[in-house]
Amino acid sequence: MWYRSASFILDKQEQQRKDAAESRPLSPVSTAMTENPSANVSMYYQTRAAHHGVVTSDWLAQAQAAVAGNAEDAAVENNASAGEEKGKKFSVVDEFNNWRKQPELAEAVAAIRALASVIRSSQAKTMMELEIELKKASDSLKSWDTTSISLTAGCDIFMRYVTRTSALDREDFGSAKFRLLERAEKFGEISYKARRIIAMLSQDFIFDGCTILVHGFSRVVLEALRTAAENKKLFRVLCTEGRPDRSGLRVSNELAKLDVPVKLLIDSAVAYSMDEVDMVLVGADGVVESGGIINMMGTYQIALVAKAMNKPMYVAAESYKFARLYPLDQKDMAPALRPIDFGVPIPSKVEVERSARDYTPPQYLTLLFTDLGVLTPSVVSDELIQLYL
Amino acid sequence: MVRHQCACKILQPTNTSPDTIAGGGCFDAEETGRKTIGGCMKDSGEDRCSGKGRCGNCGGKTAGTFGPCVLSQLSQSGVEMKGWTESKFLLSCNKNPLCWVTELHHPGEGGKTAGGNSANTTKSAKPAPQKKDNSSVAASERKGGDRQTDKDRKKDVPHPRMQFDDENRVEKAKKRSVVKQAEARNRVELFRHLPQYEHGARLTDLESKFFQLGPVHPAVYKVGFRYLTGDISGGNARCIAMLQAFQESIKDYSTPPEKTLIRDLTSKINCYVSFLIECRPLSISMGNAIRFLKRRITSLPLNLSESEAITSLVSDIDRFINEKIILADNVIVKHAVTKIRDGDVLLTYASSSAVEMLLLHAHELGKRFRVVIVDSRPKLEGKMLLRRLVGKGISCTYTHINAVSYVMHEVTRVFLGASSVLANGTVYSRVGTACVAMVAHQFRVPVLICCEAYKFHERVQLDSICCNELGDAEMVSRVTGREDINSLDGWTSSENLQPLNLLYDATPSDYVSMIITDYGMIPPTSVPVIVREYGREYLLI
Numbered sequence: 001m002w003y004r005s006a007s008f009i010l011d012k013q014e015q016q017r018k019d020a021a022e023s024r025p026l027s028p029v030s031t032a033m034t035e036n037p038s039a040n041v042s043m044y045y046q047t048r049a050a051h052h053g054v055v056t057s058d059w060l061a062q063a064q065a066a067v068a069g070n071a072e073d074a075a076v077e078n079n080a081s082a083g084e085e086k087g088k089k090f091s092v093v094d095e096f097n098n099w100r101k102q103p104e105l106a107e108a109v110a111a112i113r114a115l116a117s118v119i120r121s122s123q124a125k126t127m128m129e130l131e132i133e134l135k136k137a138s139d140s141l142k143s144w145d146t147t148s149i150s151l152t153a154g155c156d157i158f159m160r161y162v163t164r165t166s167a168l169d170r171e172d173f174g175s176a177k178f179r180l181l182e183r184a185e186k187f188g189e190i191s192y193k194a195r196r197i198i199a200m201l202s203q204d205f206i207f208d209g210c211t212i213l214v215h216g217f218s219r220v221v222l223e224a225l226r227t228a229a230e231n232k233k234l235f236r237v238l239c240t241e242g243r244p245d246r247s248g249l250r251v252s253n254e255l256a257k258l259d260v261p262v263k264l265l266i267d268s269a270v271a272y273s274m275d276e277v278d279m280v281l282v283g284a285d286g287v288v289e290s291g292g293i294i295n296m297m298g299t300y301q302i303a304l305v306a307k308a309m310n311k312p313m314y315v316a317a318e319s320y321k322f323a324r325l326y327p328l329d330q331k332d333m334a335p336a337l338r339p340i341d342f343g344v345p346i347p348s349k350v351e352v353e354r355s356a357r358d359y360t361p362p363q364y365l366t367l368l369f370t371d372l373g374v375l376t377p378s379v380v381s382d383e384l385i386q387l388y389l
Numbered sequence: 390m391v392r393h394q395c396a397c398k399i400l401q402p403t404n405t406s407p408d409t410i411a412g413g414g415c416f417d418a419e420e421t422g423r424k425t426i427g428g429c430m431k432d433s434g435e436d437r438c439s440g441k442g443r444c445g446n447c448g449g450k451t452a453g454t455f456g457p458c459v460l461s462q463l464s465q466s467g468v469e470m471k472g473w474t475e476s477k478f479l480l481s482c483n484k485n486p487l488c489w490v491t492e493l494h495h496p497g498e499g500g501k502t503a504g505g506n507s508a509n510t511t512k513s514a515k516p517a518p519q520k521k522d523n524s525s526v527a528a529s530e531r532k533g534g535d536r537q538t539d540k541d542r543k544k545d546v547p548h549p550r551m552q553f554d555d556e557n558r559v560e561k562a563k564k565r566s567v568v569k570q571a572e573a574r575n576r577v578e579l580f581r582h583l584p585q586y587e588h589g590a591r592l593t594d595l596e597s598k599f600f601q602l603g604p605v606h607p608a609v610y611k612v613g614f615r616y617l618t619g620d621i622s623g624g625n626a627r628c629i630a631m632l633q634a635f636q637e638s639i640k641d642y643s644t645p646p647e648k649t650l651i652r653d654l655t656s657k658i659n660c661y662v663s664f665l666i667e668c669r670p671l672s673i674s675m676g677n678a679i680r681f682l683k684r685r686i687t688s689l690p691l692n693l694s695e696s697e698a699i700t701s702l703v704s705d706i707d708r709f710i711n712e713k714i715i716l717a718d719n720v721i722v723k724h725a726v727t728k729i730r731d732g733d734v735l736l737t738y739a740s741s742s743a744v745e746m747l748l749l750h751a752h753e754l755g756k757r758f759r760v761v762i763v764d765s766r767p768k769l770e771g772k773m774l775l776r777r778l779v780g781k782g783i784s785c786t787y788t789h790i791n792a793v794s795y796v797m798h799e800v801t802r803v804f805l806g807a808s809s810v811l812a813n814g815t816v817y818s819r820v821g822t823a824c825v826a827m828v829a830h831q832f833r834v835p836v837l838i839c840c841e842a843y844k845f846h847e848r849v850q851l852d853s854i855c856c857n858e859l860g861d862a863e864m865v866s867r868v869t870g871r872e873d874i875n876s877l878d879g880w881t882s883s884e885n886l887q888p889l890n891l892l893y894d895a896t897p898s899d900y901v902s903m904i905i906t907d908y909g910m911i912p913p914t915s916v917p918v919i920v921r922e923y924g925r926e927y928l929l930i
Contacts, residue, residue, distance in 0.1 A: 289909075291912065385918050
């Protein structure tokens with residue numbers, strides 16, 4: 001409401017005048033972004049797109065080059081000057097990228113594997129040194145892609161685990177290091193297991209003859225549906241197209257392979273079809289402290305329609321996606337933009353809303369399926385307090 | 390009326406006709422309609438026995454004692470008396486008058502007799518330390534909820550607060566009180582359970598007593614006086630002032646002979662607390678602080694010397710003030726500042742110290758925002774906040790609460806303070822806060838509560854009526870500085886007019902988006918989690 005009011009217009013004009021007056025003190029900003037050249041485009045969503053094969057890697061490289069030409073040059077200079085000290089940092093990010101390219105691996109697990117490789121290759125002699133190194137590596141990972149919540153959450157969880165065990169540790173350094181590595185490996189397994197647990201828990205909610213509305217490409221949700229199909233349940237799936245990723249096409253492919261009757265909808269047809277839907281099932285990019293979720297653009301819309309028509313909305317998310325964020329409204333998060341292709345050239349004067357995700361407040365969610373069990377949204381904060389405080 | 394002599398021979402019979410039976414009770418069966426006659430009036434100050442006990446036969450409660458007289462009646466009627474001797478009293482059961490028991494409870498012993506302790510006006514000041522003892526001893530390994538026996542659970546049930554509409558209790562409390570107060574006239578029926586006194590008389594009375602108040606330390610007296618005049622107001626300020634006054638009194642403390650430090654100091658603190666309550670009822674945060682102090686006193690190791698104990702207590706109080714209030718405020722400000730963006734229009738109500746610190750800090754960080762301060766009579770606390778903010782150069786708008794729905798469409802965030810947050814997420818704060826939060830919710834503006842964690846309480850409150858505080862009714866009828874508005878002059882003489890000046894109200898948790906505490910930003914549903922996880926921690930520090 002305020003955006004339309006007189007005070008906003010006045011404030012904005014004042015802001016524009018101030019910006020014009022202040023000219024260009026922007027160089028420090030660009031040099032700070034040495035690690036992540038494409039600051040405008042969210043790497044997280046680009047990678048997901050790469051998994052889907054919709055956006056090719058050439059395109060990606062071109063997009064990056066086009067978007068941040070100057071920043072890249074500056075980055076190159078910085079790299080050369082920094083020398084080997086940055087070598088380690090870069091290796092973390094490279095490692096991470098390597099892991100992340102695998103389509104079956106979750107972001108957080110990739111992050112933890114990268115941090116594990118830091119431990120492996122570290123030359124620290126004491127626990128404190130190792131912790132400091134890990135902290136630096138984790139910070140660089142986080143700053144490389146500020147938009148990915150599961151990445152941040154995964155790093156935080158691992159750091160938390162490290163600081164906790166080191167407090168209790170009385171053995172020598174070598175065995176402590178070994179234990180950390182072991183834990184990092186186990187975490188990868190936990191992630192796979194988490195998906196299976198969630199799939200098992202959601203079986204109780206998928207009954208014969210039900211119609212499920214799915215939005216976005218979530219591997220957890222797919223696992224749940226796959227398990228249901230294997231248990232010979234009869235259900236059908238409506239999936240939204242999910243522009244601009246076109247994730248719905250991918251989902252429908254997978255489901256067709258499983259012989260599950262699937263129907264594709266364009267995003268605008270959700271309210272039209274909501275009558276015949278029994279439940280909505282989505283994944284989450286991140287679960288925030290209020291119990292709400294951050295997910296692909298369009299989830300909030302579907303949640304509103306489902307609430308208005310009294311349909312339950314279920315979220316399937318692993319527990320490492322719980323993050324200590326607390327957005328108050330849609331704009332309260334770090335922006336994650338991605339390019340949208342309309343198929344026809346758009347005049348440059350026209351603004352395009354390019355945000356890739358939205359926030360669904362907890363009052364629209366019925367239950368969360370996590371590897372900790374089936375939870376209500378208020379329990380998320382409970383878990384976070386126990387984990388982080 | 391036939392009066393029998395009590396078997397302890399204290400009460401003399403008024404009627405000594407030969408057919409009265411010697412030994413035994415107070416009132417005749419004809420008088421009371423019950424067969425329970427008798428009872429020892431010794432030390433009770435009542436003309437009715439209040440000796441209580443349990444019937445050994447059927448377990449029912451007993452009323453009075455039978456004297457030997459009745460015994461003879463019983464034996465005449467053929468009821469068998471086993472093991473009865475002349476020196477024993479028998480207590481009869483309310484259920485069956487011929488039931489008896491051999492126990493005797495002296496009146497006034499055990500249990501909670503009428504009139505209670507006025508020091509227990511705050512909720513769990515007393516039973517709570519007991520509860521913590523039980524649970525920490527019984528289940529120190531177990532995390533979270535412990536199963537308590539029924540007996541323990543009964544102890545947990547907090548002593549009912551002083552019921553001001555019960556005549557007897559009010560009389561008793563008055564006898565014990567230090568501050569002589571006259572009850573206000575023309576009180577609203579719905580709020581009769583809350584104390585309300587005539588404002589002016591108390592001050593002069595208290596002043597005159599300044600040099601005579603033996604049991605109350607001068608520092609505590611000063612603080613109480615400042616509460617009365619309204620000099621100190623605001624949860625944090627009152628709590629800090631009270632703790633510092635206690636610190637002074639502990640520094641000047643010396644154990645009297647033949648008494649232990651722990652017990653004597655605890656009783657002294659109780660005495661101070663009851664004095665402060667008479668000046669102004671305690672807020673919930675002050676109750677928590679007192680609980681903390683008492684816990685520290687009782688957990689002092691017995692082998693400490695007096696000076697060591699005193700220094701330890703003094704430093705504990707310092708640590709509490711520092712960690713739970715001052716540092717907590719810094720952490721709150723640090724978290725909350727991330728929620729203020731450039732171009733924001735922030736609304737706040739009345740004056741909260743945490744919100745003020747937040748706004749000043751955000752301004753120092755260079756964020757550009759403007760503030761709307763909503764204020765209300767009769768306290769008009771927002772004016773001081775306005776003065777301070779404008780002095781620092783923040784652009785402010787000042788309006789009265791009537792206009793809150795008019796301004797709300799421009800507002801992007803609402804920051805409110807709290808006197809306390811209760812276990813179901815209800816925010817207990819200055820009256821008017823609920824109104825502002827409701828309007829904000831209607832306009833879909835997020836409401837953020839800034840509250841330190843020591844103000845959380847495990848109580849649950851569903852409305853603003855059962856627990857509240859009544860202020861001075863004169864303030865409502867008079868407008869300072871506007872003598873021409875005098876239509877309410879002489880309201881005391883009108884019987885139909887009952888002015889009401891409430892000080893607090895309860896905001897339901899649905900209107901609150903987030904609570905910012907020193908433990909981070911939490912949704913209102915997580916308040917009991919913090920109480921559960923950290924409640925023990927700060928009591929034991």
